[in-house]
Amino acid sequence: MSRAVESDLVERLLDGEHRALARAITKIESQSPGYRDIVSELHAHTGDASVVGITGSPGAGKSTLVDKLAKYYRDQGETVGVIAVDPSSPYTGGAVLGDRIRMASNVGDMDVFFRSMSARGQLGGLSTATADAVKALDAFGKDRIIIETVGAGQNEVDVVKTADTVVVLVQPGSGDDVQMLKAGILEIGDLFVVNKADMEGASRTVAELQEMIHLRDDPRANLDTGHHGADAFDDESADAEASDAPDDPLVWTPQVLETVATTGEGIDELVETLDEHRDYLDASGELAEKARKRAGEEIRQLLRSDVNRLLEAELDRRGGVDEFAEAVVEKETDPYAVAEDVLEPFRECLDGRDD
C-alpha cells in the first residue's frame, strides 16, 4: 500500500467523509500496513474533542446511557463519536458485538458515529487501538467522544484511561460488584453513576459508594478537616462553605449520581457534572498533565510492542519457540538461559550506544 493512498484517506477523513473515517479505524484496529502513517498524520488535527470513558459491569446499562448521552449532545447541536469495546472469545477470536443494539435514540443519524471494537486478544494493544481510534474521531471533528467498555480487567481499565473523564456505572444492590470495584475500578472513577435508580436498593448503593469515596480520599480529607477545624474558630461561615467541598475549582471529589437510563432521568445532571469535571481539568491544569502522561504511555506501549515484534522475529530465526520449549522440558536448558541467549544480539547493539 502506497503512501499516497494513506494521505488520500486522511484527506477524505478530514473532509468529513464517513466512509473514510470508518476505513481509517479499520486500518487502526487491524494494524494493517500504513496505519501508523495515518495516525501520524491525524495527530496534528486532534485535541478539540472532550473524551468521556464509561465503564461498569455487564448489564449495568452502559449502552443505554451512552445512547441517551449521545442524544443529549445531538440535541445541543454537537456531533458525537462512540467507541464500544466488547470482549472477544479467547478460543476462536470471534465476538458478538452487541452494544449497537441499544443505540435506539440516534437511528440513522450519521452525526453519531458509533463503532464497535473487540478486544482481539492483543495484550495491551487494545488501549493503543482505542486511543488511535479516538484520535481519528477527534480529527474528524467530533465534539464529544464516548468510550464504552466492560470494566472487568486491566485491559479495560487501560482503555478507559484514554478518556479525560471516567464514569463508573453501578447497578443498585450490587454489593458484590461494589466489592469488585473496590479492588481496581474505584480508583479510576471521576464520577460514579448508580443507574436503574428506580430499583430497590439504589439509595443504599449510593450511600455505599459515597462511603468508599470518602475512604479513598481519607488521607487528604483528614488534613482538610484539620485545616478547616482550625479556621472554624476564626470564621464559622467560611467553614460551613468549605464543607460543601466541590466549590473549589481546583479540587475534585468524585461525585455519585443517580440515573434511570431507559427513561433519561438524571441525564441532565450527568451532563452538567461531566462539564464541571471538564472545567476542573482545565482550571487545575490536569488536562494538560493527563495529555502528557498519556503521550508518555503511548510511546512506551508502542516501543514495547515494536521490541516484542523484533524479539519474535529473532525467535523465529533461531527455529521458533517450540524448539527451545522442548529443550527446556528435556532439562537441556532453562527459560532464563534461553531468554538471555535470544536477547544477546540486542544487548550487544545497545551496549555501544552509551559512548
Added chain:
Amino acid sequence: MSADSEQRTIRCLIAKVGLDGHDRGAHVISRAFRDAGFEVIYSGLHRAPDEIIQATVQEDVDVLGISILSGAHNTLVPKVMAGLEEYGALDDTLVIVGGIIPEEDRPKLLEQGVDAIFGPGTPMQETIDFVKENAPERA
C-alpha cells in the same frame, strides 16, 4: 504470514430489516459466525434500512448479512443497497441475504448488487466458507 495478516478478522453485520420478527435464523448464523472466528455485530429486530446503512458504513463490516423471512425483500433490500451506494460502501461490502426468497425474485436482487442468497436448509459451513472466500480485501 506477516503480523499484519494475522490481525485480519472478518467483521459481519447480521441485520433484521422491517417488521419481520423471526430472528432465530439471525441468532443461529450470528453464533456460527462468531464460532468461526468472525466479529459479529447483530442489529437487533425491526431495523429500518437507514439504520442498517448507518451501521454498515460506520462499522466498516466486510460482510452484511440481511435476514428476511417476511417477503418484503423486494422493498427493503433495494433501499439498503441504494444507501450503501450513496456512502460509497457498496463496492467493498459483501452483501448476502438469507431467509425465504422465492426463486423468481433472486435474479433481481443479485442484479442490485446482492452477492449471494442462502435459502432454508443451507448448511452453515457453506455460508461460512462463502464468506471466507469472498470477503473483500480491506487493504
